Amino acid sequence: MDKQKELTEKDQWLVLKRLLSYLRPHKKPLLVATALLVLTVLGDVLGPLLIKVFIDDYLTPGTFPTGPIVGLALGYVFIQVSNVILSYFQMLKFQTVALVIIQQLRIDVFTKVQHLGMRYFDKTPAGSVVSRVTNDTEAIKDMFITVLIGFIQSTFLIVGVYIAMFFLNVRLALITLLLLPILLWIIYIYRKYSSVFYQDLRERLGQLNAKLSESVQGMGMIQAFSQESRLQDEFNDINDKHWEAGKRNIKIDGLLLRPAIDLVYALALIMLLSYFGITSFDNVVEVGVIYAFVTYVDRFFEPINQLMQQLSIFQQAIVAGSRVFALLDEKEIVPHQLDEPKKIVDGKIEFRNVTFSYDGKNDVLKNISFTAEPGQTVALVGHTGSGKSSIINLLMRFYEYSEGEILIDGISVKTYAIEELRKKMGLVLQDPFLFYGTIASNIRLYNEHMTDREIRAAAEFVQADRFIHALPEGYSQPVTERGSTFSSGQRQLVAFARTMAVDPKILVLDEATANIDTETEVAIQTSLERMRKGRTTIAIAHRLSTIQDADLILVLHHGEIVERGSHQQLLKQRGLYHKMYLLQNGIVE
């Protein structure tokens, strides 16, 4: 459960206004839908009028001239039939608009997510971001479809009904206007209390589920410390409070929802009958008018009933909306590029006194300087937390650095357009992420113009073709969620092929730490060699054996370069690198 700060009335209003602003681009279909709605309301209002005419002009006097009767009947049938058709299209149109609006909102949120900086993902759990894009927008969809459309429809219907009543009998219509403040008052009171009670119920449900989920996860501990009965008591306490909250909600619903509205309906009937009854003492009253009024009053209570039951949907949508907008307004965006039309030609990389911190307090990189000449391989070694990955994160522009400078071909990385950087720099991640799809689609990604031949060539280049050919469906072999059916070595090879398919100038490698079977390991090593040929390479190595031929090895410790040189030079130094080497080879001196 996300902790949500209380929304004030004003905040709620702002969220609603912003949600409604999404209607603006859809004026035309909305106008069509509203026009259809007006026609259906017209039909709803005219039907009882025709019957009124029939009752008063023909049934009461008892004369049935064929012509007018057939005319009335046909008219009634025509109105009914066209009403059925019109209201179908009206409802469909409204729903379609609502769906398209939500689609736009979703696209907006997702696009925003794509442009958020990695920092945002560090501090926000993936699940909650996904929830913003899907579940919260879904809650807003429910509001648009049920509450908003319902509100428009009932408003028009109520207005239509009142117009008809005024047309029939101005005085009585004026009297029935008295119903409106009563209804509005009930709605106001209900909203006032139910929003509090309902919020309370939801919060308690959240607590209940949190307690339950925590207890289930920590059950081993609870049992080991024999605290079962205490936890049961604690849970029962929350459970009871949730139950109490549930009872309060049933009470408020029972007092102010349908039973109350039905009571007002009875009041309306009493008003009508008194009016007609009292009038009848002195004047003749047309039965048809009574019929029409009774029918009209009956018509307009149902939508009010439904609307009130859906108020909680409205409340949830506002909360969801505020979360969605908070994401849309998020300022933690990707590092800025100057977008100058410069090209990377040689692939020379230089770090100049780069200092960097994720949180603004603890420096994870301190004064890092090194140069990778075109075609050279620079290896980064060091234990976990030494800053290896941060160097790559900065080079790839995942994070913005504030001190020092990173240059490619002598120009700051900030100068290039991001497209140029992405095209010329290929990164292979430690945990090669495979997408749902096929082997081929994982190599191609979204490059539609990449031919099958190019895909094969890339796979062959990194020697992934051998295992791919062994798959029952070869390149069309389905890849399930995160590629879990493939070994980590195979995933790594696919990731290599993916990178080679775009033929980058600079290669950035984060070597896999996971266990890889020997056969794949050999393939990986040979492909790595081939990949590095002619490309500037920055590689994080966990196994020192893989980088012995690197032109420069940087040994990092606590964000500083503590040793640098070639493999042989570093071994001779008998420093940290030497010890790491011994450790990895299991040599006890």
Added chain:
Amino acid sequence: MRVFWELGWFFKERRKHYALGIFLLLLVALIGVLPPRIIGFVVDEISRGTLTPAFLIKWLSILAAAALVMYVLRYIWRLLIFGSSILLARNLRKQLFHHFTRMSPAFYQRRRVGDLMAHATNDLQAVQQTAGAGVLTLVDSLATGGFVIAAMALTISWELTLIVLLPMPILAYLTNYYGKMMHDRFHGAQLAFSGLNDKTQESISGMKVIKTFGQETEDVADFVKKTKKVVDENIRVARVDSLFDPTISAVIGVCYFLTIGFGSYFVVNGDMTIGDLVAFTAYLGLLVWPMLAFGWLFNIVERGRASYDRIRVLLAEPADIDDRKDALDVRPAGDIVFSINKFQFTGDDRAALKDVHFELKQGQTLGIAGKTGSGKSAILRLLLREFENYQGDITFGGKSINDYKKQRLREAIGYVPQDHFLFSTTVAGNIAFARPEATMEEVVEAAKLAHIHEDILNFADGYDTVVGERGVSLSGGQKQRISIARALMMRPELLILDDSLSAVDAKTEEAILASLKQTRIGETTIITSHRLSAIQHAHKIIVLEEGSIVEIGSHEELMNKKGRYYEMYELQQLEALVEQGGEA
């Protein structure tokens, strides 16, 4: 409808509430036929011009009284029936939780947290619906439908009632048919939605790859495609959904048409009055809801049954480790003899432990070394009596641990697990987890022993700082030390540290081990660790490999042997050096 039968025990338990609630529902349905009838009477008098004030006042008073009574009764039956349904949910939830506390770790390995949560939330919700809205819908639709039809047929005209009811089955049939169509299409919409969800999940997990290849725009385009699919599927739903209201009004329109047509005929013939006709049309309006409600009812009941079945299956799972009938009600103490010939986890054909025999005198410390999966944790879990299906025996103070009451055995063991799980409460609450009645001094003392006291004082609210999922985030080392303090609070006969010093630095580790040694005189300790520094001072050390003991002895003995232990020790010295940046 079987689910009503299966929930019979609850209806019986709350029979007074349900009986009264249903009685009131019936009463409301019965009173509900009055208003249209009153309209009819008044209209008749008006149309004949014979209305008297007395007559008007009498019937309107009845109408007002009926409305008020209905309001009150409706409120009461809601309290009775809906109140009972949430009570059912509360009680089932309580039962489930109680049941969860009795289940062994094997159960939690088999079942995923998400599934268990789903049972306790969605399934309970569905059962609650059945016992509330389900009962209401069943009774109310039958009663209202029955009474209204009876009122139409008996007080107005049975011929007209028959004629007018003819199209009603068509309405029931059509809405039912739409319902089935909706079901399929709704499924499609749900699939599209979960496709969208998966897509989003994947994009966020694979964010770095997408950024690396500069494919943000393309990924958004793919997302747009998915949202398009969601829209399309939902429009398919809307196409059917939008049919409901027009169909209802069409069929009702036909009914009205028939009423007016045939009704007029009867009026002209003198079989009916105009007031009857008006009343009849008002009754028609009351019939719509029962017709629709039936479709709904099947939906609620179907979901309720499936959910209740799942809950019952879950509740029926037996707790796999129970106390013996004549189990010892004493807290075990004394020597521990571990003698296992063979043990394997269910569903794994490899032996987790094979021929593991050792003895641990009261007051001694045992160190267990070995790689992940070598069987270290298996030994501890058997000691904690999480499993019973092994060949061999484990004795504690001369008696098999299976002879003690589970509760008493656990009281004697202070367990610090590998995955230090803290609860969402204060630091003090976590430390005093096993003894909530402990004084603050005791808590502080335990914290000092675990060398976490200073850290705690630096937290914003000291010992009152809330930790866990929704609290401040602690480092792994801090969590481990709080877990140790928590176990020490029990003053356990046997303290088990399951690789629980892995995240603290060497100096703190040493300090903790030293204070344990000082305070736990005469008490037994078992420590497993990757890092040999944590166990090198133990009286006895065993080295495990693939579930068997390969070396056993004290640190000096094992070092002299120059075997596995020696090798591991030397390599770790080197590793420690590397971690410190190469300088000793």
